[in-house]
Amino acid sequence: MSMDEWIGEKIPDDILDEAAMWIARLDSEEADRYDRKEFALWLEQDPLHGQAYGELTPVWARMNTLGELKDAIGTGNVVSILPAARKTLADDENASPIPQWGIVTAIVLIFVGFLAGTLGKTEVTTFETAVGQQQQIALEDGSTVYLDTDSRIHVRYSENGRHVTLEKGEAVFVVAEDKERPFEVETSFGEVRALGTEFLVSDLTGHKQVSVLKGTVQLIDARPDPALTEFEHHNIYAGQPRRRTLEKGESIRILSPGTTDSLEAAVEPDWLDGVLSWKDVPLSEALSEFARYTTIRYQLAPDLSPDLLVSGDVNTYDSKSFLNFLSSYNIAATSRRENWYLLSSKK
Structure with missing residues (x-):
């Protein structure tokens, strides 16, 4: 049986490779919320990503050799894993017939990812300022962050996305354009997503705001829409976050839950000077x-x-x-x- 017959539609090998890596990454005990966010971004990039993931997931589940694979990583003996995986599938009466090369490719890719210890994962870097201090931060992609006083951010870059968590305080982000990797800023009230732009995010006690100084950003607001009833939010819209687009010169002040946010004109923060x-x-x-x-x-x-x-x-x-x-x-x-x-x- 050919690969086309198995999946019903040809999926490029590189997408299958990425799907195999994601299966291993999310099945790892080290998977965290950053991994899940990057996975969601990967799924959004191409409908074939979800199809490839869906096709390979049952294969991984039926193999039931993750524990053996981890043991083999310690010894470097990946060869011993492959016959066990093939036998597991052969013994499964309900398993769909899958070409041997497809199984081997998926397993070897997963093994190599674990052995390298990367799987596209990078460390989180924290930057913070004390009271009375400000800092200009140059990020690895050419973006710049101007961190205001008493503020803290956590930065994590990977092949699939650029993630910044604004734990507290205020910062201006001048984002280098990268269409393949959206730039996301996570806050207590939601996420701000951009490709190449300049914007201010404030997450202070009593003052939460997003201002667009250049380009366009999308605000993914996790709070319920005050225009909806609780029933509508949870049942009709399934608790999905609101997505709002802000253009250059627009600023939105995030008010308390249940109230309508205030839309204002964006101005460059004076504290930069x-x-x-x-x-x-x-x-x-x-x-x-x-x-x-x-x-x-x-x-x-x-x-x-x-x-x-x-x-x-x-x-x-x-x-x-x-x-x-x-x-x-x-x-x-x-x-x-x-x-x-x-x-x-x-x-």
């Missing part, structure tokens, strides 16, 4: 933002409203600049102890 700019923002919001850049803490006295609207510019790392800014609104700062100020209205 060491400045914070506010226009009619509540005093409490300005305080929270400035506090990310300093170890000094500020507390509002009862006579000072946190909703007082303020406007102006301050240097991110200059406490004196911030105190002068407060003074322009008749706000006095009284030192109570080291690195701690009480803010009150001037008498």
